[in-house]
Amino acid sequence: MADSFLFKSVSEPVVLVRRFAFSLAIATFFLMALGSATRVMNAGLSCPDWPLCYGELVPAAQMNLQVFLEWFHRLVASTVGLLTATFLGIALWYRKSLPRWLPVAAGWAFFLVLFQGILGGLTVTELLRFDIVTAHLGTGLMFFCTWLVITVTLLPYQAYNTVGKLPWFGSAAAAFVYLQSILGALVASRWAVHQCLAGAELCSVVNTHIAGVVPASLSTLAVIYLSWRTTALHPALRRLAYTAGIFLLMQVAIGIGTYMLHLQIEPLTVLHQAVGAALLGTLVAFTALAWRDRTEAA
Structure with missing residues (x-):
């Protein structure tokens, strides 16, 4: 995406952060598609508890397609959450070499992923209540768009x-x-x-x-x-x-x-x-x- 847009040199921290942000956008897109597949396959309550699944990190004994979809969705979501926290740490660490707005944008993304995690838990504990499920997707889309805005704004242009x-x-x-x-x-x-x-x-x-x-x-x-x-x-x-x-x-x-x-x-x-x-x-x-x-x- 970025190579054809390059017009001037940029600092190495900016390049690192831009690629990281775009990778998180791709990961979020995949996560939303995975969440859609989980819903369509009626797998949203295949793990009856949260944040574990049948009280385990990996429910090997109960594993089938539906349990796998819900468990894998949670695994990817957790990974995205950890990477978002890492991104925030990088933005703060390199703040002197990055645009002033970037730590604020990273903080906003971190807030969204925390809120999304809470909504994800509530979808299970509240038995897929429609307003929570809708808010879950709406927040996911906002999170996805945040990474795209960060990526595009950091492109040399x-x-x-x-x-x-x-x-x-x-x-x-x-x-x-x-x-x-x-x-x-x-x-x-x-x-x-x-x-x-x-x-x-x-x-x-x-x-x-x-x-x-x-x-x-x-x-x-x-x-x-x-x-x-x-x-x-x-x-x-x-x-x-x-x-x-x-x-x-x-x-x-x-x-x-x-x-x-x-x-x-x-x-x-x-x-x-x-x-x-x-x-x-x-x-x-x-x-x-x-x-x-x-x-x-x-």
Whole structure:
């Protein structure tokens, strides 16, 4: 991701921290996909206790696919938490060689991962209560976006000063997609599609999510269109905008397919959430870079 963006030399601590942040973004993306698979496979309560699983670090005697999914999800989450604490320590240790805002951003990421851990525990102790499960995914997406913003903000970048109002449009598109993701999490946590198809219950929740496609899609298309019309736009911004368009098309197609197949194809349901997170991440990266172009040129 970074090599094509390089325009000037940077200090070694910045390079280290940027790569670390991007690695954590990738790990968080994988963790969210794993969490989606755990939910789709009805494995969320396969470990009935928390933080251990059947009172053990590795429940070998009880291990099956569902127990493995929940146990492995916790293992990856714990690893991400430890790496986030390590990142905060590095940011504080090298604070004199890093931007002043970085320790604050690292502290925010550390707060989010602690809060996410609490929510993860509550999802088990409160027996997958839908509002806690929804908040769990919402916090995970915010955590993912935090690492992307840190990564993009640390990239060496030469401002073109041609973005105009694109930072505002990017911010709006990212916000609409994030809200749409929360609605999707609410639909998933309440199993609203299944209940709507089976007995016309919770159809209003499903319809709200379907209606949310409109503002999320239109705002994303506006970003793509304006990026296309801006002839002198930085190539990195143009690539991110077009990538968002690809993810948008994929997400709409997968969403329609998932609904038409009544959520019977589990990998398709997991892919729907993963592509949604990828779309959000692309828009967040675009917006962060567009704001850099605007402010640094000024």
